[in-house]
Amino acid sequence: xxxxxxxxxxxxxxxxxxxxxxxxxxxxxxxxxxxxxxxxxxxxxxxxxxxxxxxxxxxxxxxxxxxxxxxxxxxxxxxxxxxxxxxxxxxxxxxxxxx
Numbered sequence: 669x670x671x672x673x674x675x676x677x678x679x680x681x682x683x684x685x686x687x688x689x690x691x692x693x694x695x696x697x698x699x700x701x702x703x704x705x706x707x708x709x710x711x712x713x714x715x716x717x718x719x720x721x722x723x724x725x726x727x728x729x730x731x732x733x734x735x736x737x738x739x740x741x742x743x744x745x746x747x748x749x750x751x752x753x754x755x756x757x758x759x760x761x762x763x764x765x766x767x
Contacts (some may be wrong), residue, residue: 671700677727681744687712690741694724694734702730704761706737 673696679732683690689711697703702724709717724730 673700674727679718679731680750681738681748682750683741684711684749685744685746688746689717690746692734693735694730697721702727704730704737740741 677694679692679694679698681692683692687710689709691705691707693705694707695703704722704724705719706722707717711750722733724733725766
């Protein structure tokens with residue numbers, strides 16, 4: 669069985685409001701299923717915070733949910749502290765795994 673990761677479709681954005689931080693990541697898990705990882709906590713005290721994984725049926729659903737969460741951050745007054753770009757994880761040496 670061959671598992672292929674689509675790194676070029678992965679996204680991540682980081683947000684901050686006062687002393688609060690929030691990170692959204694749309695990526696694939698170890699079985700190539702699409703997930704969104706949300707991480708939030710203090711922007712001052714590193715190491716404290718929580719995260720939650722949201723399972724997505726496919727990439728399109730994941731992208732739609734990702735951008736809904738982006739809008740939610742904006743409505744809550746968070747400011748983006750990065751530019752929206754795909755994650756720089758597209759190492760051509762690690763794009764597929766054979767089992």
